[in-house]
Amino acid sequence: MRRTIPLVITFLIGLYPIFAFFVPHGSISGANDWLDSALVIVAAFALPLGTVNVVMTNTTKLKRKSRGWQYSIVLLAGLTVMAFYGLVGGTGVHPSFQWMFVNMVSPLQATMFALLSFYVASAAYRAFRARNVEATILLIAAIIVMMGRIPFGDMMTRGMMTPLSEWIMSIPNAAAQRGIIIGAALGAASMSIRIILGIETTYLGTGKD
Amino acid sequence: MKTPLLFILAAAAVVLASQAPAPAVLAGEIQGLRAFDSPGDGGESVTLEWEGGPSTLVSIMRSESSGGPFEEVGTTIGTDGAYEDYVEEGRPYYYRLSYRIGDQDYVTAPVGPVAARSNWFRSYRLNALVLAVLMFSLVIYYINAAKRGKDLYIRRISGISAIDEAVGRATEMGKKIIYIPGIMSISDIQTIASLSILSHVAKQTAVYGADIEVPNKDPLTFTAARETVKQAYMEAGRPDQFREDMVTYITYDQFAYAAAVSGKMVRERPATNFLIGYFFAESLILAETGQSTGAIQIAGTAAPTQLPFFVTTCDYTLMGEELYAASAYLSKEPILLGSIKAQDIAKALIIVTILVGIVAYFFGSTVIRNLLASR
Numbered sequence: 261m262r263r264t265i266p267l268v269i270t271f272l273i274g275l276y277p278i279f280a281f282f283v284p285h286g287s288i289s290g291a292n293d294w295l296d297s298a299l300v301i302v303a304a305f306a307l308p309l310g311t312v313n314v315v316m317t318n319t320t321k322l323k324r325k326s327r328g329w330q331y332s333i334v335l336l337a338g339l340t341v342m343a344f345y346g347l348v349g350g351t352g353v354h355p356s357f358q359w360m361f362v363n364m365v366s367p368l369q370a371t372m373f374a375l376l377s378f379y380v381a382s383a384a385y386r387a388f389r390a391r392n393v394e395a396t397i398l399l400i401a402a403i404i405v406m407m408g409r410i411p412f413g414d415m416m417t418r419g420m421m422t423p424l425s426e427w428i429m430s431i432p433n434a435a436a437q438r439g440i441i442i443g444a445a446l447g448a449a450s451m452s453i454r455i456i457l458g459i460e461t462t463y464l465g466t467g468k469d
Numbered sequence: 470m471k472t473p474l475l476f477i478l479a480a481a482a483v484v485l486a487s488q489a490p491a492p493a494v495l496a497g498e499i500q501g502l503r504a505f506d507s508p509g510d511g512g513e514s515v516t517l518e519w520e521g522g523p524s525t526l527v528s529i530m531r532s533e534s535s536g537g538p539f540e541e542v543g544t545t546i547g548t549d550g551a552y553e554d555y556v557e558e559g560r561p562y563y564y565r566l567s568y569r570i571g572d573q574d575y576v577t578a579p580v581g582p583v584a585a586r587s588n589w590f591r592s593y594r595l596n597a598l599v600l601a602v603l604m605f606s607l608v609i610y611y612i613n614a615a616k617r618g619k620d621l622y623i624r625r626i627s628g629i630s631a632i633d634e635a636v637g638r639a640t641e642m643g644k645k646i647i648y649i650p651g652i653m654s655i656s657d658i659q660t661i662a663s664l665s666i667l668s669h670v671a672k673q674t675a676v677y678g679a680d681i682e683v684p685n686k687d688p689l690t691f692t693a694a695r696e697t698v699k700q701a702y703m704e705a706g707r708p709d710q711f712r713e714d715m716v717t718y719i720t721y722d723q724f725a726y727a728a729a730v731s732g733k734m735v736r737e738r739p740a741t742n743f744l745i746g747y748f749f750a751e752s753l754i755l756a757e758t759g760q761s762t763g764a765i766q767i768a769g770t771a772a773p774t775q776l777p778f779f780v781t782t783c784d785y786t787l788m789g790e791e792l793y794a795a796s797a798y799l800s801k802e803p804i805l806l807g808s809i810k811a812q813d814i815a816k817a818l819i820i821v822t823i824l825v826g827i828v829a830y831f832f833g834s835t836v837i838r839n840l841l842a843s844r
Contacts, residue, residue: 278601281591281594281597282590282591282594282597282598283589283590283591284509284510284511284512284587284588284589284590284591285511285512285587285588285589286511286512286558286587287587289511299654299656302689303654303687303688303689306688306689306691306692307688307721309688309691309692309718310685310688310691310718310721311718313691313717313718314717314718314719314720317714317717317718320714327736327737328732328736331732365722368724368725368728369722369724369725372724372725372727372728372754373724373750375754376750376753376754379753379754379757379758380753382757383753383757383778383781383782384781386781386782387780387781437773440771440773440776440788440789441773441789442816442819443788443789443790443816444771444773444789444790444792444793446604446790446812446815446816446819447771447789447790447791447792447793447794447812448658448659448771448793449601449604449812449815450604450608450793450794450808450809450811450812450815451658451661451662451793451796451808452658453604453605453608453808454608454797454805454808455661459612459804459805459808460665460796460797460805462664462665462668462669462697462796462800464696
């Protein structure tokens with residue numbers, strides 16, 4: 261039973277959206293919308309579980325003075341202060357919460373995102389080393405695309421780079437991407453059928469009866 | 470004499486009148502306006518179609534009675550020849566179009582009444598239904614073939630074969646394995662595929678006695694991942710080795726999650742990183758950080774935008790369909806392998822259809838293209 265009930269639920273709930281995809285009638289799509297809302301509600305219930313885990317993990321780290329315990333102090337302090345002002349503000353936004361979000365959270369997020377440019381540079385350096393034929397083709401294609409995206413490239417080549425770059429992006433690149441997308445869609449369909457039919461059960465974490 | 474003459478004159482007049490040109494249609498004038506319930510929808514819209522039309526904006530006027538008052542519900546370019554108006558289901562409406570050609574304003578005669586009704590089948594998705602039935606049939610057929618003991622050849626996927634090797638490396642080095650199941654919720658099929666692979670990896674770590682950590686961004690994925698790892702340790706016969714802190718929740722914020730996991734990689738220097746699931750911009754931050762720490766990295770995603778980053782920074786990458794095939798491939802169960810075979814056959818059929826479509830298009834036929842068109 262521990263395995264059968266989840267499998268029956270998976271079968272019914274998995275088949276219903278497929279049915280609703282082809283049947284637009286209000287009586288069918290209404291229930292489908294309800295299922296979407298139910299997922300959001302379940303996720304909302306799971307969030308406190310995650311928060312409790314964060315608190316417990318970092319409290320244990322502090323107690324044991326595990327490696328990097330100092331970071332746990334910052335995390336727990338940040339969590340407590342933000343949660344306090346978030347709750348004090350009620351349905352509105354408390355000015356202190358707003359101040360911390362604008363002056364602390366947002367700049368930190370922007371910093372992480374900005375770091376991406378440096379990571380792109382270092383990854384590109386590694387990828388573009390012309391060690392073999394494939395890497396050399398990649399390097400040449402990348403140079404053409406990069407030059408085609410900046411005015412300087414066109415200026416140097418009398419307008420040749422932009423159309424060449426567009427061709428690379430819209431023909432060979434798009435063809436390769438579509439190949440991957442078609443393969444992935446088939447893979448997703450195959451996996452979905454396995455899950456709906458109860459053949460694939462590893463995600464349930466319930467093992468065998 | 471007079472009567473035949475009059476008759477001849479009348480007949481001549483009729484003939485001449487029939488040969489006279491029809492009244493000239495003004496360039497851009499709208500003709501043949503018709504309104505009907507949009508086919509194959511859930512009763513939320515009415516479609517208007519017409520011939521001609523100016524290249525300027527046309528106002529779509531709607532009323533609940535033929536005599537008005539009409540109110541503007543939208544605008545569109547006249548030459549589009551069609552407009553979809555979203556309405557209340559079952560309520561009858563009248564429509565007319567208002568437009569301007571040069572300095573002159575024109576209004577069409579009202580058409581209606583027309584009401585939107587819920588339909589029972591999206592006729593424009595018939596091609597998708599045929600493909601879905603075909604895919605379902607292929608999977609069932611090959612699963613049955615596998616059950617009968619038919620030998621199914623599945624090509625070797627190096628990324629999947631390297632999973633055990635990567636776990637072994639971490640065991641030998643006495644270092645941790647970090648498994649990142651993407652940042653999406655359990656409702657995403659890539660996350661489910663990732664949890665299936667996690668089950669295998671966790672079983673291996675339990676057998677070898679290696680340490681694994683699964684940091685999560687989504688709370689639902691976190692609870693599912695914890696159950697998966699716990700079960701894997703039980704199935705491996707090492708439930709005592711499972712610790713609650715093997716699967717942790719980090720945060721719901723994308724970049725805060727990336728920062729936390731990157732920091733963990735730099736501080737703890739894991740021997741192996743698995744980045745398998747759905748990723749966004751944080752993919753490169755995580756993979757490049759892992760690369761800089763010298764860890765062996767196995768990535769897997771079906772997100773085409775993130776694949777180049779993983780290919781560049783990881784030792785092995787499961788691309789698209791390989792991610793979904795991994796759990797079946799790892800289990801070696803014939804039934805699961807049967808579904809991969811069906812997937813490959815479906816792919817071959819699609820390739821043939823595309824090739825036939827290309828050839829047909831060169832010969833001026835758009836039949837295949839129209840058959841595969843989606844909406």
